Amino acid sequence: MLRVTDLHAFYGLAHILHGVSLEAKAGEVVALLGRNGAGKSTAIKAIMGLVPPARGEVTFAGARIDRLPPYRIARLGLGYVPEERRIFTELSVMENLEVGRQPARQGAPTWDEDKLFKLFPNLGRMRERPGGRMSGGEQQMLTIARTLMGNPKCVLLDEPSEGLAPIIVQEMAHSIRALKREGLSVLLCEQNLRFCEAIADRAYIIEKGQIRFGGTMAELAANTSLREQYLSV
């Protein structure tokens, strides 16, 4: 579904990604784990075209996407859920969803408002509320719902559990499992290992812009030294 090979990216003059390679297969939930500043967000943004990749290759559903502008990438069916949520605060819940709306596409689940309100019942109870007057957890749900309105085949989730109360994190895990059941592929980056253990099939560990580990969640669970070296604070 999504394959990244030897990806390099810069912020200004700072070289952030040093040859990242990873893969998410159809229907798979893959976690990209790492500490603050390891390059998780940059990897996601480079895949989405928001940070122009300097070198390397990104293919999605069989097409090269590493030179495309973000809107073309999104239209191929790759959804992006940003870290800081980036809700349109002046727009109501319904209008936020409208901005995300794209035509239905083959090979991907189709979403509409009613189906999304079943997945996120809270949102259905505040359809006309402006995005700026919602709690952090509600905003996080809305960002995911907004991206799903584009009927993606695969979604990139940038730290979905960040800054959320534990109960909301559980709801979030529940929602991501629901996306997997719908047949979506998910690549999420996280610092929260337990959250990933609850939802992911496989994981990569990134440190200083390079991939240090790739394997199943079971392999990661078995390797204590790896976890201590790259993930513990």
Next chain:
Amino acid sequence: MTFASFVIQLLNGLAAASSLFLVSAGLSLIFGVTRIVNFAHGSLYMLGLYGAYSLIEALGRTPLGFWSAVVLAALAVGLAGVVIEVVVLRRIYRSPELFQLLATFAIVLVIKDVALAAWGPEDLVGPRAPGLSFPIEILGRGIPAYDLMLIVVGPVVLALMWLLLARTRWGALVRAATQDREMVGALGVDQARLFTSVFFVGAALAGLGGALQIPREPATLDLDLSVIADAFVVTVVGGLGSLGGAFLAAVLIGVAKAFCIGFGFSKLTLVVEFVIMGVVLVLRPYGLLGKAPATPRAIGETPPPLGPPRRWPVAAWLVLFALVPLVGDRYVTVLLTDIVCFALFAVSLHFIMGPAGMVSFGHAAYFGLGAYAGALLFKKAGLPMELALVLAPFVAGLFAVVYGWFCVRLSGVYLAMLTLAFAQISWSIVFQWDELTAGSNGLVGVWPSAWLSGKPAYYWMALALCGIGIAILWRALFSPFGYVLRAGRDSPLRAEAIGIDLRAYQWAAFVLAGTMAGLAGSIFAFSKGSIAPSSVSIAQSTDGLVMVLLGGVETLTGPVVGAAIFTWLRDLLARETDFWRAALGLMILLIVVVFPQGLVGGLAALYARWRPA
């Protein structure tokens, strides 16, 4: 004042407010989504007026011909907006915002000459509106039916725009992009097409505003800058991005102007809107209905650090410049005198807008006031020329003390607009105070003393004084004072958190830059022997901006290079062709597209790329 005359003036003001609202709504819409301050919006309004004039001639002076002409003119101006967006602006959305501003200045120049070529220099007076030219009697006085109809147009367009923005997918996309256009792109929306459509709507609104005025005002070539000044004022008074605010402000200003005319204070009409704007911005810094802008997502990068000037190259250039009159003729010497004056003017503008981060749309105020101060101290106060020349900058500096006190309270576009307001107030005082400034004729007989009367002698004096001025400004940039200014530009909060009273420093910078611009103006006045109100005009301010931006606001020497090239090119082109504005505008556009970092920045980047490793 009788009740009847009050009502009549109120209706007059409301009729004028409609067009003002239309053009401001378009400006505000475009700024919201694209973050481009479209200086060419007044030019689009002007095209609407001219277009309606010609279309009415072609389609006939019947109600059908008239209204078809108005609608077609608005649509044609909308298409002109699309052409501007697709051909020029789309290529530079990733450039620094100030560079986009430069491109819109260039478009102003091009459109002015297009209009000159197509419609000639004479004012064109359009027909009365067919079918609506009869007066309607209100309280014993006649008011043209057309004016009453215009009063209705404003609220109707406001309602339509509101529906469009609040009830359609396009409207949701526009409002979303106003807040975070990158996110809208990541959701699969083609920004280029959205921006083009926004430009179409914004330009068509300006065109409609102009076309509707054809029965009320003649089409003239200087509408472009006067209308953009009005539209800026309305947008800022109402609050950027607020349609309702723009409507409220248009009504307020339209009515205030009508009252000034109607009750015998016609001299005040040029000032009143800027007074309103000054008062509103000081009381409500984001306008009547505006909100504090959400921190915009950084799209550009912070400017690179400045390097201090290298002494030897600067000294070599100075010597070279000093030697020119020995080999060049009188013409070259006069041109060089202009160039050094404008170089100091541009460096002083760069000082506040580059390192201090306060963009001024009205820097000509200090240049012009310095020039007038020099001339008046010499002619009216009878001071010796040398003393007048040296005291004049301090007069300009005093004005900067007053104007700056207000301006540093704001930031960004609001600050820029307030500087424009003060410049326009200064201009209208100079323009109207016949007894003191001789009004539109300007002051003549402002000649230097005998020992400076030779062109080379005056040039050397100008070179020395402007050189000292530039040296002072550059020195200040690399003192702790200059570091504080740059810190304040890059992060005002952090600067204040370490105990810096940022406003005081910015105010001081404003005064220093104003004084230096005044010095440039005073030297300029004595070099010409006369001074006219145009030295205080918006056009003079935009010339300064073009010089700085052309050279590159991110470099130290850019403003000097920009001033030299701009002055030389303008002189050269004006000798060759009547359409020098268009030629200059096209050259600027070419530079903008090829060197998005400005001339000096672009050449430095080229040099860095080709330098042998």
